[in-house]
Amino acid sequence: MKLDVAMFEGHHVNRAAADRRCATLTTRRSVKKEYQAAWLVNAVRCVDLTTLAGDDTAGRVKRLCAKARQPIAPHIEAGLGLKPGALTVGAVCVYPTMVPHAVKALEGSNIPVASVATGFPAGLMPLHLRLEEIRWAVAQGAAEIDIVINRELALTGNWQGLHDEITAMRAACGDAHMKAILATGELETLNTVYAASMVAMQAGADFIKTSTGKESVNATLPVSLVMIRALRDYGALTGHPIGFKPAGGMKQAKEALAWQILMKEELGRDWLNPDLFRFGASSMLGDIERQLEHHVTGRYAASSRHALA
Numbered sequence: 001m002k003l004d005v006a007m008f009e010g011h012h013v014n015r016a017a018a019d020r021r022c023a024t025l026t027t028r029r030s031v032k033k034e035y036q037a038a039w040l041v042n043a044v045r046c047v048d049l050t051t052l053a054g055d056d057t058a059g060r061v062k063r064l065c066a067k068a069r070q071p072i073a074p075h076i077e078a079g080l081g082l083k084p085g086a087l088t089v090g091a092v093c094v095y096p097t098m099v100p101h102a103v104k105a106l107e108g109s110n111i112p113v114a115s116v117a118t119g120f121p122a123g124l125m126p127l128h129l130r131l132e133e134i135r136w137a138v139a140q141g142a143a144e145i146d147i148v149i150n151r152e153l154a155l156t157g158n159w160q161g162l163h164d165e166i167t168a169m170r171a172a173c174g175d176a177h178m179k180a181i182l183a184t185g186e187l188e189t190l191n192t193v194y195a196a197s198m199v200a201m202q203a204g205a206d207f208i209k210t211s212t213g214k215e216s217v218n219a220t221l222p223v224s225l226v227m228i229r230a231l232r233d234y235g236a237l238t239g240h241p242i243g244f245k246p247a248g249g250m251k252q253a254k255e256a257l258a259w260q261i262l263m264k265e266e267l268g269r270d271w272l273n274p275d276l277f278r279f280g281a282s283s284m285l286g287d288i289e290r291q292l293e294h295h296v297t298g299r300y301a302a303s304s305r306h307a308l309a
């Protein structure tokens with residue numbers, strides 16, 4: 001849709017209220033112990049298993065894809081009563097030149113390959129090159145493209161400029177899903193985060209995503225709350241559900257629970273599926289797997305299996 005500044009101009013985010021709303025999410029026991037395994041299994045389904053490192057190699061991507069196909073060890077899978085091989089992650093997320101390796105390694109599975117593009121992580125290259133990078137990654141087989149927004153356009157309130165760029169990126173994606181990374185740690189205020197979320201959605205983003213993982217501050221719960229409320233407001237005004245992807249710095253299973261609780265409380269259970277919710281994380285799966293192993297061997301094993309049935 002066209003830029004509609006009325007959807008966000010004058011919107012004021014109360015930072016203290018956002019902080020208060022999120023303060024207890026990681027500490028309070030909102031998920032009963034016997035249901036935690038089911039929530040953690042759902043988190044696995046929603047992970048964009050990521051490697052975005054300067055020393056990535058075909059071999060590392062191949063190993064990551066093997067993990068994407070079998071994210072938790074077979075004995076844990078069996079202990080939870082899951083069908084062998086049925087649980088996979090939401091996607092594998094890599095740099096563009098790694099896309100062909102990931103596509104090959106994931107052949108025959110339903111796991112999509114996501115590629116970052118548009119001069120990730122800073123996005124500071126000419127627009128025609130950023131668009132060409134998207135087209136190249138799509139041609140290599142990426143089904144999802146994680147673009148980065150031009151922070152300067154957001155920081156200076158050039159919403160038309162930002163809308164134009166993201167609209168061009170959307171067109172370059174073709175049939176691929178587009179996730180718009182706002183790099184919220186560099187947007188200075190929550191009001192700017194709300195406005196940039198709205199502009200990205202108006203310009204056709206299928207998902208809005210917090211961070212690249214390379215900013216000094218990446219996914220936080222208060223910023224996520226602001227983005228989630230923006231997509232809730234956008235959905236109420238347009239009828240279009242948009243997905244959300246917190247990304248960067250998440251390493252623990254308890255964070256996977258906190259973000260899912262936030263999604264459920266703000267948007268409802270429908271959002272707790274990979275079509276509308278992803279975690280961007282390179283190293284959270286290990287802790288989730290460890291916690292699931294405890295569930296299989298611990299005193300909640302029987303009730304965890306029951307919750308998953």
Ligand SMILES: O=C[C@H](O)COP(=O)(O)O
Nearest residue numbers: 212213248249280281282
């Ligand atoms: O999009 C995903 C992020 O880049 C992953 O960040 P991370 O390595 O801090 O988990």
